[in-house]
Each structure stands twice: as C-alpha cells, then as structure tokens.
Amino acid sequence: MLLRSRILIPMAAPPLEDGAVLVSGDRIVAVGSWRDMRGHFTGPAVDLGDVAVLPGLINTHCHLDYTGFAEHLPPPRSFSAWIQGVLALKAEWSFTEYAVSWLAGVRQLLRSGCTTVLDIESVPELLPDAWTSTPLRVISALEMTGVRASADPAAILGSALKVQESLRHPRCQVALSPHAPYSTRSDLLSLVIGAARQRGLLVTIHVAESDEEFQMFQHARGPMYDWLKPQRDPSDCGHRTPMAHVAASGLLGATTIVAHANYLEPADVELLAAAGSVVVHCPQSHDYFGHAPFPFDRLRAAGVPVCLGTDSLMSVRKLGRPTLALDLFDELQLFGRNHPSVSPVERLAMVTTHAAQAIGRGSELGALRAGAMADLIAVPMDGPLARAVEAVTFHRGPVPVSMIGGEWGIAPNGQVDV
C-alpha cells in the first residue's frame, strides 16, 4: 500500500511536501516523494489529503490501570497524602473496574496519536487479554513494591518473573518496574537489575519525584519519612539522595528508564549520564504536584536523553477541559510552554526517535524509514512546510489516521479499530 500526504515528517530525514510511504506487511519499504514513488508502484494507493504524516507517538510513562480514577482525588496536601489516597482507592476497586479503566486508557492513547506505550502494570492478571483487546504496542512493566522486612525480595521478583514467563505476544512485551526507592528495599532493586539483564528486559522506576522523597533519603526527615518509618527499615535514609540510593543498588543503566527525576543534585545528573539511563518527564503530572522546575537543561547538558510521558489521569488537573484524557500532545504543549527554548523538532523527538531508543527499538520505531515498523499517524495540516513540525506539536483533538504494524488503528474513514 502506498500512502500519500501533503506533508511527510519522517523524523529520520527532513520534512517534505507531497510525500509517500510504501508499506508492505507490517513494515515500511520506502519513504520519499509521491512523484518519485508513484511511478515505481502499481498497487493500491491511499491519498490521506491535507495532513502531515509522522511516526506514531511513543508514551514512555503511563498507568493505564488508573485511567478510571481521573478526578477521584482532591488536590493533594502532600505527595505522601496523595500516595495514601491512591492506595485507599486501589483497595476498593474490582478486577472488572481495572479492566474497564485499562481499556479506556488505550482508547484515549490511540485517539490521540500514541502507537506504543510503556505502561506500569499493577494488575498483571489483566494480561494477556488486555493486550489482545488493543492494536497498540504495549510494554507492560510489572510493578513491584515491598517495604516490610518480612516481604522477601526474591519472592516478589519471583512472582513477577513467573508472569513474564507465561506471557508471549507478537506485539506486546513485559518489562520490570520496582515502583520507587521509598516503596521497595534496595535488595529488591539489585535483584531486579540482575534478572532484567539476564532476560533482556527493560526496567523502569519512579525516582526523585517529590521533595518529600528527597528529604527522606538525603536527610531522614519529612512527611514521607514519618509516614513510612513504622513500616519500612529506615536505615537506608539520611545518607544520600534518592538517585544515589538507586545507583548504589546497581539499577541504573542503559536499559533503565527513570520516571520523573525532578529533584537532582549535580552528582545525580552525573550518575544518570554515566549509567546511560533515560529520564521520562511527565509535564502535566509535574504541574499537578507543583514540583520544583524540571531540570531539563542540566540533564540535556550532561547528555541524558529526556522523553515525555502522560503518567496517569490521577495526577492531571482539568483546567477547564470538559473531560480528561491521556494525550501526549497535551504533554508536548505544556512542555513547550515551560521550555520555550527547546526547538519543535527536539520536542517531537521526545515522543518519537528518543523514545524509541529509550525502549530499545530505535531501529524499528519512532521514525519513518525503510525497514522500520509501519507505525504512523496523520494530523490535519494546512500550513507551510517550514512550520509543519511546529504545527504538529500544537495539534489538538483526535488524530484522523493511525497505523500500527501496517494495520489501521484508526482507518482514514474515522473508524477506530479497537
């Protein structure tokens, strides 16, 4: 199939006018100008019209399980109070409610141009049925917690690995997610990275998200320290930053994606850079909690790649919108407002090329090039070529077209294939 669009933004090459993408099976065969490619191809062609075609977006931090919890919690007094609110809500929910929530989340992501998501999965029983119910590529990072001395880290990891061994899917895969340094013991972190390297699995973890977490590890004080002290051996607190704590466990590395990283000492940035880890920033979630400014410039200067994620709808403010939905374009726009010096191309790379590299699929996803998976979206486009990338980053509303692995996720007639 040959797809034609007024503008083509391959990301692997400069944008071009009157572009074409040749798709065969689940892969892209060629990318170029319509005029050059039409003459060499006699099969079916689809003219997508006045749109820009670009790689499908990659969301590197999400909690699909919690989509249905949107607006369930009042604005947080403190981060620890928010976590306790989440735990209370989670205890009330049934399996069916989680399943409905998960499905609502993937539908929202599909409509808003996402084709791949790295999702934290706290209800692994949803898999693999949930995977087969969506055309999205889902990387389900199995969440692990455990702060009490009686919770054996080897047993916690063992049950996650059992789930991982039982799941095989052509489009979806498993990763590992020890939740955060404050909700785990450091011996779990060391065990996880050992198992992940042995099995070739991605790891993702929340680190240095809140000032309370920073205070807990660096100074053994603050609301999080006081809350967790009765449940958690506090002997690892009061010595170093959360990032240094995670680094000491060996968890940082090129296959580790660190979510948030809002509170970093200069040495923490160096640890991330030396380890080759990637950071995921979630602009709306960052805004919801009112964190200190995200240290994007320091991370970029040190060579630490930064991607964007939606986090869950539990930590997004409504801000006059009629409904809340997971949407990477919203994240791109808020990031652009907070970091106006970052170019549109660099912003778009945070949800395409950089994100694909972060999940270890840089040669297959995140860019339109020969040999890559045929994962692409279209957004309406009537402006000039020179402003096309910038215009894409300002897109609002559902995308009219989405293709994942050569199959329509949203067919050009507007039907969503879910």
Ligand SMILES: [Zn+2]
């Ligand atoms: Zn998260």
